[in-house]
Amino acid sequence: xxxxLRKPQTKELAEGVTLVHEVTRHDAPLEYVxxxxxxxxxxxxxxxxxxxxxxxxxxxxxxxxxxxxxQAFNDLGTRETVFEKKxxxxxxxxxxxxxxxxxxxxxxxxxxxxxxxxxxxxxxIKAEENSIEQRGQYSNKRLVHNILPDSDPSANSLxxxxxxxxxxxxxxxxxxxxxxxxxxxxxxxxxxxxHEINPRQxxxxxxxxxxxxxxxxxxxxxxxxxxxxxxxxxxxGVPDGYESYYLNVMAGPTRKWKFxxxxxxxxxxxxx
Numbered sequence: 001x002x003x004x005l006r007k008p009q010t011k012e013l014a015e016g017v018t019l020v021h022e023v024t025r026h027d028a029p030l031e032y033v034x035x036x037x038x039x040x041x042x043x044x045x046x047x048x049x050x051x052x053x054x055x056x057x058x059x060x061x062x063x064x065x066x067x068x069x070x071q072a073f074n075d076l077g078t079r080e081t082v083f084e085k086k087x088x089x090x091x092x093x094x095x096x097x098x099x100x101x102x103x104x105x106x107x108x109x110x111x112x113x114x115x116x117x118x119x120x121x122x123x124x125i126k127a128e129e130n131s132i133e134q135r136g137q138y139s140n141k142r143l144v145h146n147i148l149p150d151s152d153p154s155a156n157s158l159x160x161x162x163x164x165x166x167x168x169x170x171x172x173x174x175x176x177x178x179x180x181x182x183x184x185x186x187x188x189x190x191x192x193x194x195h196e197i198n199p200r201q202x203x204x205x206x207x208x209x210x211x212x213x214x215x216x217x218x219x220x221x222x223x224x225x226x227x228x229x230x231x232x233x234x235x236x237g238v239p240d241g242y243e244s245y246y247l248n249v250m251a252g253p254t255r256k257w258k259f260x261x262x263x264x265x266x267x268x269x270x271x272x
Contacts, residue, residue, distance in 0.1 A: 159255065
């Protein structure tokens with residue numbers, strides 16, 4: 001098994017609360033990014049106290065209520081499946097606060113973390129505030145929902161985005177990386193990919209590799225898997241007949257997304 005590929009788990013945290021994924025700096029080659037996925041039955045509650053971390057809470061599916069015990073946001077979430085391809089609601093909670101997520105319906109929630117010292121206001125990131133982009137051409141087309149882009153000053157470190165890739169297409173392609181703190185040419189950002197696939201029995205391929213090939217792993221990624229990208233290029237290929245969704249979490253020393261394409265493959269951008 002790849003050290004970068006995480007399969008879903010089923011750890012019961014409380015009645016009606018199941019931990020599906022937990023990626024931390026203590027068990028992954030990451031310094032800046034943490035990630036969890038939690039499933040909640042209707043009426044179940046998940047609570048957490050943040051210390052020197054900020055968190056973006058994403059309503060992947062179902063409806064939830066969220067409070068930081070000062071503000072409450074109710075009936076968040078817009079879809080029963082991510083493949084409805086419409087933006088969803090999220091809530092940003094800064095360091096040194098606590099929060100509670102309560103399920104209105106059966107819900108899957110993503111929790112995206114990064115170190116933070118400067119406390120910022122809690123913010124409801126409404127579904128309609130997500131900017132939507134179509135990127136790429138030919139067999140490199142994807143749909144992007146920007147939840148917490150670097151143009152949004154709400155967070156200290158976190159960047160969060162959803163990406164849909166059509167059947168037979170490639171994404172995060174041509175292969176690019178962001179593992180050098182060398183602005184304005186390139187920023188250092190660690191990353192996690194949370195994958196879903198439609199139909200769910202499918203798979204995609206993801207490769208993570210560096211120029212010197214000291215890291216070079218190609219993974220068969222199934223529904224609900226997580227891929228960790230500490231460094232390197234990280235393209236995703238989607239087989240015919242299946243659609244790909246992934247939620248990206250990125251963070252690093254500077255909250256700026258500036259990537260570098262693999263020069264061996266950058267030529268495809270010049271096609272007419």
